[in-house]
Amino acid sequence: MGQGGEPRRAQAYDGELGAAVARAQGGDEAAFAVAYRIVQPGLLGYLRGIVGDDAEDVASDAWLEIARDLGRFQGDGAGFRGWTATIARHRALDHLRRLRVRPRSAALEQDVLDLPGPRSTHDEVLESLSTERALALVRGLPRDQAEAVLLRVVVGLDGPSAARVLGKRPGAVRTAAHRGLKRLARQLGVEGVTDDASRTLGEST
Numbered sequence: 725m726g727q728g729g730e731p732r733r734a735q736a737y738d739g740e741l742g743a744a745v746a747r748a749q750g751g752d753e754a755a756f757a758v759a760y761r762i763v764q765p766g767l768l769g770y771l772r773g774i775v776g777d778d779a780e781d782v783a784s785d786a787w788l789e790i791a792r793d794l795g796r797f798q799g800d801g802a803g804f805r806g807w808t809a810t811i812a813r814h815r816a817l818d819h820l821r822r823l824r825v826r827p828r829s830a831a832l833e834q835d836v837l838d839l840p841g842p843r844s845t846h847d848e849v850l851e852s853l854s855t856e857r858a859l860a861l862v863r864g865l866p867r868d869q870a871e872a873v874l875l876r877v878v879v880g881l882d883g884p885s886a887a888r889v890l891g892k893r894p895g896a897v898r899t900a901a902h903r904g905l906k907r908l909a910r911q912l913g914v915e916g917v918t919d920d921a922s923r924t925l926g927e928s929t
Contacts, residue, residue, distance in 0.1 A: 737762050738801030745804050749794055756794070760787065763805060767812050769878040773862040773870055774816045782819050786812040806885040809875060813889060861911050862904070869904030872897045877905075 741762045747755035764783070771779035771786075789811050797807055862870050868890075875886040876897075886901075887894040 738805075741801030741804055743801075745794075745797065745801065749797070756791065759804070763808050766805070766879040767808055769859065770809060770874040771812055771816055772859045773874040773878065774813075775819055776860075776863060778819060782815050783812065785819075786815045789815070802882070802885065805879060806881055806889055809879050809881065810889045813871075858908065858912060861908055865904050865907060868892075868896075868900040869907070872901035873904040873908065876901045 741759055744755045744758040744762070748759055764787075767786070768779055768783050771782050775782050786808070790808055793811075797804060799807065862873060865873065871890055872886060875881045875889055876883070879886075881889065883894045883898055887897045890897060
């Protein structure tokens with residue numbers, strides 16, 4: 725099972741998140757606020773990578789739907805993160821359709837440039853992803869790569885969960901995330917992402 729990277733950090737809160745969600749389903753508003761505080765940073769980062777400056781508005785719409793449908797959710801903390809990401813993705817796609825805007829696609833397909841590096845730089849890329857500049861770069865990735873990277877390293881979903889949100893096979897999501905990370909590494913000036921990063925991104929943790 726996977727042992728590294730941002731998904732593990734997010735999953736460290738899954739026990740607390742699951743307990744908060746269960747209390748919130750029983751009507752505890754303070755517990756819903758706890759769940760919101762745990763989930764919102766990753767969800768907002770994901771949405772920024774899809775809709776840019778409109779992320780706050782889309783997140784607000786998503787949380788209204790999450791609050792409305794909370795009683796229908798069944799699952800644990802990790803499941804709740806996947807469920808909220810699915811709702812946020814639907815709201816983001818609705819928003820883009822209304823604007824008749826498509827996320828930008830990078831013009832250059834230069835993933836073949838495997839930059840040599842003696843070690844995995846997965847963590848360096850993840851640290852950089854917290855910056856607005858990096859999120860702008862993510863928006864320049866092809867859609868499948870952008871969403872795979874955002875779900876795996878910003879929201880912190882494991883491979884199968886990210887695949888469910890996107891409606892794709894885990895292998896396809898793993899490949900897209902690895903390609904996206906390689907491109908980001910190059911654009912951020914980080915040396916090549918090794919196979920260790922690919923394994924981490926693709927594993928169920």
